[in-house]
Amino acid sequence: MWVIKDIRWTAGALLVLTGAMVMALGGPLPAPLPEPDWLDAMMEAVLAEQANEGPFWGTFAPYVAHLTTVRAHIINGEGDAVYQAMNRFMDMLEARDYGVSPEVADRLFDYCYLVTPAKYHDVSRHIDKFIEDQYGGSGG
Structure with a gap:
């Protein structure tokens, strides 16, 4: 049971960390224009x-x-x-x-x-x- 709690905690922490990084970079980056x-x-x-x-x-x-x-x-x-x-x-x-x-x-x-x-x-x-x-x- 403690393994499941650890996985949930780790997944939640990674989600929060990813969100914080996206916000720190100014939001999602636009996709680059395709090269001709x-x-x-x-x-x-x-x-x-x-x-x-x-x-x-x-x-x-x-x-x-x-x-x-x-x-x-x-x-x-x-x-x-x-x-x-x-x-x-x-x-x-x-x-x-x-x-x-x-x-x-x-x-x-x-x-x-x-x-x-x-x-x-x-x-x-x-x-x-x-x-x-x-x-x-x-x-x-």
């Missing part, structure tokens, strides 16, 4: 292509700048702006803006689908492109 790992991965992919760039340096600079803008929208908590900016990024790749080769543009476009959360881009664009590439027709 997907954006880091996308930026690294663009930078890798930039590193492989031929004699005409600067082709990927607008893409890097655009992803930097996306990061600012994420930091500011502007989900709609992130969605619009990522779709603009895909527009740039589809149009081969700034002289990006079709192979590199397709590779980055496909990688965008893999790493970017669905809430930040129009997933149907990737599906339509896949259907068109595989079957020669439009998906929509």
Whole structure:
């Protein structure tokens, strides 16, 4: 019987001690904002292509700048702006803006689908492109 009383006393003391520590630290700490790992991965992919760039340096600079803008929208908590900016990024790749080769543009476009959360881009664009590439027709 004394063991049960000791366990109860110990559990109560730990609960009070934990509560006191939480109060001393100013209450519960907010959860940290999730890191945009997907954006880091996308930026690294663009930078890798930039590193492989031929004699005409600067082709990927607008893409890097655009992803930097996306990061600012994420930091500011502007989900709609992130969605619009990522779709603009895909527009740039589809149009081969700034002289990006079709192979590199397709590779980055496909990688965008893999790493970017669905809430930040129009997933149907990737599906339509896949259907068109595989079957020669439009998906929509």
